[in-house]
Amino acid sequence: MDKVTKSEQEWQAELDEETYRVTRLKGTERPYTGKYLDHNEQGQYVCVCCGSQLFNSTQKFDSHCGWPSFDQSIEGSVEYHKDLTLGMVRVEITCAKCDAHLGHIFEDGPTETGNRYCVNSVSLTFDDGSK
Ligand SMILES: [Zn+2]
Secondary structure, three states: OOOOOOOHHHHHHHOOHHHHHHHHHOOOOOOOOOOOOOOOOOOEEEEOOOOOEEEEHHHEEOOOOOOOEEOOOOOOOEEEEEEOHHHOOEEEEEEOOOOOEEEEEEOOOOOOOOOEEEEOHHHEEEEOOOO
């Protein structure tokens, strides 16, 4: 996949403060505040930074963890990185196209995939196919 590369200054100019903090500085939105937490429309969730398609609404489930959760991603759309911050061993997920921080993946999902992609709402925008 061709990468989208922009300088930190360019991203900062394009994104609002919270989106920049989460996607480029690997921040986390406060739980139960995200706009896509209880969002159940049919469509696709795309990267807020570059528009790459990341998740289908059919992959979303209600995890009660405070962030939008998915049991799988659109193939090839997400990259995985070992994250040892905060004294935990976690796997960070980023957009494969622009390296935006999305959230983390955990292996405690309730569906057959066993995966829970725990994603910040601010890292996403929603495309219902009407555009
Ligand atoms: Zn992206």
